[in-house]
Amino acid sequence: MTKRLAGTVILALTIVAVPGSKSEAQLPTPSPDEAQACLGAAMTDYNKANLVLMQQGTPPLMSVQATILQRRLQEQYCFQFVQCVNGDPDSAPFRAAFDSCLRDEALEKYDAVPRKEE
DSSP states (O other): OHHHHHEEEEHHHHHHHHHOOTTOOOOOOOHHHHHHHHHHHHHHHHHHHHHHHHSSSBTTTTTTTHHHHHHHHHHHHHHHHHHHHHOOOHHHHHHHHHHHHHHHHHHTTEEEEOOOOO
């Protein structure tokens, strides 16, 4: 969650900064200090919960239930993470940043690299 996380943060902040279509009930964008505090809390909560999950079972393989719980934890984390900088879950930028976060978490978990598109 180092280089990829930084990339996700930059992507999320960039998406928020790019003006898009305005919805009738657009949520206010949090201040940089609020967003930073929220991002820190999301990351701390995620790391603590993930550590507990990883300590259960027999390394190197987690149980199927723990693997499912870890995926749900990643989904929760990404939702909270993106919501810190873009509060409207119905917006296209929110959905794009959420998707990017989930992809980054999967790549990090499996120490993978994205496919090159041809």
